[in-house]
Amino acid sequence: MDTTVETRDPITDDIDAVIIGAGFAGLYMNQRLRDQMGLRVQVFETGEGVGGTWYWNRYPGARCDSESYIYCYSFDKDLMQEWEWSGKYPEQPEILRYLNHVADRHDLRRNIAFQTRVTSAHWDEADHRWTVQTDRGDTVRCQFLITAIGCLSTGQVPKIPGLDSFQGDWYHTGAWPHEGVDFTGKRVGVIGTGSSGVQSIPRIAEQAGHLTVFQRTAQYTVPARHGTVDKAFLDDIKTRYEDVYEYCRRSAGGQPYTLSERSALTVSDEERAAVFEAAWQEGGFKFLTATFNDIALDRRANDTASEFIRAKIRETVKDPEVAEKLVPVDHPFTSKRPLIDTHYFETYNRDNVTLVDIRHAPIEEITPTGIRTTDGEYELDVIVFATGFDAMTGPFFRMDIQGKDGLKLKDKWEHGPLTYLGVSTVGFPNLFMITGPGSPSVLSNMPVSIEQHVEWIGDVVEHMRAEGVETMEADQQAETEWVAHVNEIAAATMFMLADSWYLGANIPGKPRVFMPYVGGVGAYRQKCDEVRDAGYEGFNLSPAATPVAGA
Ligand code: N01
Numbered sequence: 001m002d003t004t005v006e007t008r009d010p011i012t013d014d015i016d017a018v019i020i021g022a023g024f025a026g027l028y029m030n031q032r033l034r035d036q037m038g039l040r041v042q043v044f045e046t047g048e049g050v051g052g053t054w055y056w057n058r059y060p061g062a063r064c065d066s067e068s069y070i071y072c073y074s075f076d077k078d079l080m081q082e083w084e085w086s087g088k089y090p091e092q093p094e095i096l097r098y099l100n101h102v103a104d105r106h107d108l109r110r111n112i113a114f115q116t117r118v119t120s121a122h123w124d125e126a127d128h129r130w131t132v133q134t135d136r137g138d139t140v141r142c143q144f145l146i147t148a149i150g151c152l153s154t155g156q157v158p159k160i161p162g163l164d165s166f167q168g169d170w171y172h173t174g175a176w177p178h179e180g181v182d183f184t185g186k187r188v189g190v191i192g193t194g195s196s197g198v199q200s201i202p203r204i205a206e207q208a209g210h211l212t213v214f215q216r217t218a219q220y221t222v223p224a225r226h227g228t229v230d231k232a233f234l235d236d237i238k239t240r241y242e243d244v245y246e247y248c249r250r251s252a253g254g255q256p257y258t259l260s261e262r263s264a265l266t267v268s269d270e271e272r273a274a275v276f277e278a279a280w281q282e283g284g285f286k287f288l289t290a291t292f293n294d295i296a297l298d299r300r301a302n303d304t305a306s307e308f309i310r311a312k313i314r315e316t317v318k319d320p321e322v323a324e325k326l327v328p329v330d331h332p333f334t335s336k337r338p339l340i341d342t343h344y345f346e347t348y349n350r351d352n353v354t355l356v357d358i359r360h361a362p363i364e365e366i367t368p369t370g371i372r373t374t375d376g377e378y379e380l381d382v383i384v385f386a387t388g389f390d391a392m393t394g395p396f397f398r399m400d401i402q403g404k405d406g407l408k409l410k411d412k413w414e415h416g417p418l419t420y421l422g423v424s425t426v427g428f429p430n431l432f433m434i435t436g437p438g439s440p441s442v443l444s445n446m447p448v449s450i451e452q453h454v455e456w457i458g459d460v461v462e463h464m465r466a467e468g469v470e471t472m473e474a475d476q477q478a479e480t481e482w483v484a485h486v487n488e489i490a491a492a493t494m495f496m497l498a499d500s501w502y503l504g505a506n507i508p509g510k511p512r513v514f515m516p517y518v519g520g521v522g523a524y525r526q527k528c529d530e531v532r533d534a535g536y537e538g539f540n541l542s543p544a545a546t547p548v549a550g551a
Contacts, residue, residue: 024447075451153174155389426479463536
């Protein structure tokens with residue numbers, strides 16, 4: 001990866017807004033505030049270019065699980081018509097090309113400082129300004145601080161003893177070298193079988209001399225049936241694009257699929273199997289949405305889907321012993337992030353692939369020449385950590401964010417994130433979080449949720465300027481009630497039945513709190529609209545001359 005840092009003078013402006021991050025969220029927020037509303041905006045971005053998630057996650061096989069025609073912005077209607085996606089699902093290089101195109105088309109780079117990490121943001125109650133500092137010596141003061149930092153941008157490499165001694169190369173999927181990695185003839189070990197592992201393992205296996213997969217938890221995954229996309233299909237979508245996108249905006253997951261209205265428990269075994277089989281053949285998230293309406297909610301309904309997938313694994317994997325290791329038995333389907341794959345289980349039929357069950361024989365250490373588990377040592381030239389992220393709160397905690405009276409965000413969220421609508425948190429006026437914890441975010445098709453937040457925050461700023469409001473801060477009662485609501489509806493789902501990053505379970509010591517809002521993007525949008533239409537109910541709005549309550 002080219003790590004040359006271009007020299008530039010420190011930025012020392014007093015402006016309207018700082019946006020942290022230049023991925024899907026930061027780019028649109030910039031366009032909204034700067035171009036649509038005329039604010040003076042500074043964007044800071046750690047990467048050398050735009051793209052966020054899609055700038056960093058360049059591992060083999062990286063692509064999105066949402067279909068390409070719906071994994072894009074809808075604010076630029078001409079672009080929706082012009083852009084031609086090449087595959088059913090958008091692959092990382094194509095998404096990055098798309099985001100670069102958006103940045104060029106809207107001239108969005110000129111107020112982005114690249115290769116710059118925000119280190120701190122402190123609220124000054126005396127003049128109601130944020131002071132934002134970076135690792136490049138910038139000090140920018142602003143009225144609005146907007147985080148567009150992603151939910152999965154803080155990679156976690158587990159602290160396994162001996163990594164420093166390893167003589168081969170190692171990589172994390174979320175910080176992949178731009179020049180790629182040549183695995184030809186190499187003995188490769190992949191730790192982790194989440195989305196990144198399931199996508200990269202088949203591709204690495206095709207190239208490596210030998211691939212050893214270290215699996216802690218077996219996964220349910222459904223075929224993606226990825227391939228080129230029919231141009232006639234896309235052309236048809238374009239004739240009714242706004243309707244399709246609007247459907248997503250009002251849906252549960254921001255996806256264009258019609259939800260089944262039937263329970264899995266109301267049909268015969270034969271009919272249920274036929275429904276699952278049809279969805280399995282079609283591939284993708286329709287297995288979740290278009291089959292039955294209670295898979296994620298009712299344990300008995302869920303068992304039917306879980307069992308169907310288990311049977312598929314046993315059918316696909318030739319070696320019965322390997323198949324049994326790959327069959328998930330300790331958690332129900334949909335309790336962890338649902339996965340879709342391309343030839344994942346088939347990969348274990350290859351002669352050059354070995355599966356190691358580290359649930360029963362855990363990794364003890366990394367040695368200079370490989371990985372030692374309690375069962376033996378595996379010699380490796382390369383280790384790939386597909387071990388995920390310190391999700392949702394991790395990206396915030398990398399910065400020293402301090403609100404009123406020096407309150408540190410890290411301290412306030414010590415026992416889990418506390419937000420109102422996932423967009424604001426008490427004690428941090430004029431801080432707005434795009435797809436923050438407590439919003440649908442990672443449980444949805446991200447561009448749909450991002451656009452909704454960007455537009456809602458844009459409306460807030462417009463309202464404040466029109467009404468002479470200088471600060472806006474969530475009300476304590478509103479925040480408490482929202483957090484309780486987020487927890488209450490999560491408790492009724494399968495999500496509580498597995499150790500997942502949604503619950504912070506992948507990070508040792510992280511509080512076990514379900515972080516995203518599971519109520520659906522449609523219901524959430526309605527709530528946000530109601531809050532706005534009621535004059536920002538649940539927020540305290542203060543004019544310039546009036547000190548904020550508690551100041
Ligand atoms: O990370 P993960 P990811 N020792 O946390 C294992 C999005 N995404 O990068 O399940 C051994 O899901 C861990 O095991 P376990 C998507 O939202 C989207 O794959 O905790 N193993 C698990 O197998 C996704 O959910 C796309 O027992 C360890 C794996 O590593 C999210 O990003 C593509 C370990 C981590 O799985 C994160 O996905 C990629 C340890 N100490 C990512 N620590 C698409 O849209 C962790 N593991 C397609």
